Amino acid sequence: QLQLQESGPGLVKPSETLSLMCTVSGGSISSSNYYWGWIRQPPGKGLEWIGSIYYTGTIEYNPSLKNRLTISVDTSKKQFSLKLTSVTAADTAVYYCARSAVVWYFDLWGRGALVTVSS
Amino acid sequence: DIQMTQSPSSVSASVGDRVTITCRASQDIYSSWLAWYQQKPGKAPKLLIYTVSTLQSGVPSRFSGSGSGTDFTLTISSLQPEDFATYYCQQTNTFPLTFGGGTKVEVK
Numbered sequence: 001q002l003q004l005q006e007s008g009p010g011l012v013k014p015s016e017t018l019s020l021m022c023t024v025s026g027g028s029i030s031s032s033n034y035y036w037g038w039i040r041q042p043p044g045k046g047l048e049w050i051g052s053i054y055y056t057g058t059i060e061y062n063p064s065l066k067n068r069l070t071i072s073v074d075t076s077k078k079q080f081s082l083k084l085t086s087v088t089a090a091d092t093a094v095y096y097c098a099r100s101a102v103v104w105y106f107d108l109w110g111r112g113a114l115v116t117v118s119s
Numbered sequence: 120d121i122q123m124t125q126s127p128s129s130v131s132a133s134v135g136d137r138v139t140i141t142c143r144a145s146q147d148i149y150s151s152w153l154a155w156y157q158q159k160p161g162k163a164p165k166l167l168i169y170t171v172s173t174l175q176s177g178v179p180s181r182f183s184g185s186g187s188g189t190d191f192t193l194t195i196s197s198l199q200p201e202d203f204a205t206y207y208c209q210q211t212n213t214f215p216l217t218f219g220g221g222t223k224v225e226v227k
Contacts (some may be wrong), residue, residue, distance in 0.1 A: 046218055046219070047156075047207055047209075049215055049218070060214055063215060096163055098163075103151075103152075103170065103211055104152075104216055105170075105209065105211050106154075106164070107175065109163035110163065111162075112163050
């Protein structure tokens with residue numbers, strides 16, 4: 001059974017870079033049917049799509065974050081990653097990694113990782 | 120960006136009630152490109168419905184979705200205790216993908 005697991009620091013200082021990894025287990029990251037995405041949720045608020053990547057490296061970014069954002073994939077390690085630069089308190093959120101079909105709904109989610117931006 | 124507006128933002132209901140949640144898109148997303156999720160506190164969202172009305176595997180048939188164009192609904196035909204949660208719609212038609220603000224279904 002395929003599972004996703006986020007990992008990374010839970011605390012990041014303002015102006016620094018937030019880095020998270022998502023590890024795929026129990027299945028392939030190189031499926032032609034799926035993209036791998038990041039979604040975040042500030043405490044007590046709604047969901048925001050960050051971006052999604054295909055195993056070949058094709059990426060779709062949310063334009064609101066694009067100039068600070070890097071998403072990459074390592075198929076040999078079955079991992080994909082998120083880097084968000086120049087973070088502020090507004091980037092404090094639970095970050096989820098998720099799988100989406102090519103029609104862009106998210107059918108499998110990780111448990112989420114809370115990242116707090118604070119000095 | 121396509122803005123997704125859900126109403127109501129919260130609803131109080133009892134077990135056995137019929138609950139309807141509305142999601143309105145700021146522009147036409149045609150007849151297929153909408154999904155619904157359920158989220159419980161401290162948990163990741165769970166996909167309920169995709170392409171407007173297709174039930175995800177394992178989701179009870181008391182959940183149903185309908186709509187087209189800009190107006191969509193999620194209906195719970197007979198609310199069960201495990202259905203108290205927050206529900207989100209998501210448009211899958213255009214980048215950036217966007218979600219509604221959520222509807223919290225609370226105990227009356």
